[in-house]
Amino acid sequence: MNNDVDTKTPQQLETEGGDLYRQGDYVEAANIFAAAEEGFEAMGDVLKSAELANNRSVALLQSNQGQAAFDVVKNTIDVFRQVGDERRLAMALGNRAAALEALKEFEQAISDYEESATILKKLGENDLRLDVMKALSGLQLRTGRSMEALVTMQT
Numbered sequence: 001m002n003n004d005v006d007t008k009t010p011q012q013l014e015t016e017g018g019d020l021y022r023q024g025d026y027v028e029a030a031n032i033f034a035a036a037e038e039g040f041e042a043m044g045d046v047l048k049s050a051e052l053a054n055n056r057s058v059a060l061l062q063s064n065q066g067q068a069a070f071d072v073v074k075n076t077i078d079v080f081r082q083v084g085d086e087r088r089l090a091m092a093l094g095n096r097a098a099a100l101e102a103l104k105e106f107e108q109a110i111s112d113y114e115e116s117a118t119i120l121k122k123l124g125e126n127d128l129r130l131d132v133m134k135a136l137s138g139l140q141l142r143t144g145r146s147m148e149a150l151v152t153m154q155t
Helices: 010-022 026-042 046-062 066-073 076-083 086-102 106-123 126-142 146-154
Strands: none
Touching (some): 010 026, 010 046, 046 066, 046 086, 066 086, 086 106
16 A cells, blocks of 8 residues: 555545546546445444445455455445445345356346335335336346346346
């Protein structure tokens, strides 16, 4: 880690990582999110650290690092489940599903997408749920489940 990163707060690193992600610099965004994640963890903010792990997972996935994305996100689900943070749990499940899809672990990916969509529906997070349902439907189509995909999109 360079000295510049060492002198920034986790909040500043989170903002910088988001900016890099939006600019399409996914590898560097993942590195900055990792630094922010460590910073929040050192501060004792386990939930924020897990949220940054999810951000890092998405950046890794965008840089075609499916296994690394999965490794980063897999433990965050338990963190959010244990504290009952359903919104972040649903997001983590969707992120893990995307990583599993990249790893061609389709059955588990479908299961995670479905659980994520169920939680988001319960929370009334319709826009986020729509994104998850689109991903689920696309995966169902790619795995030869065209009828399920149609039902998913109609839902």
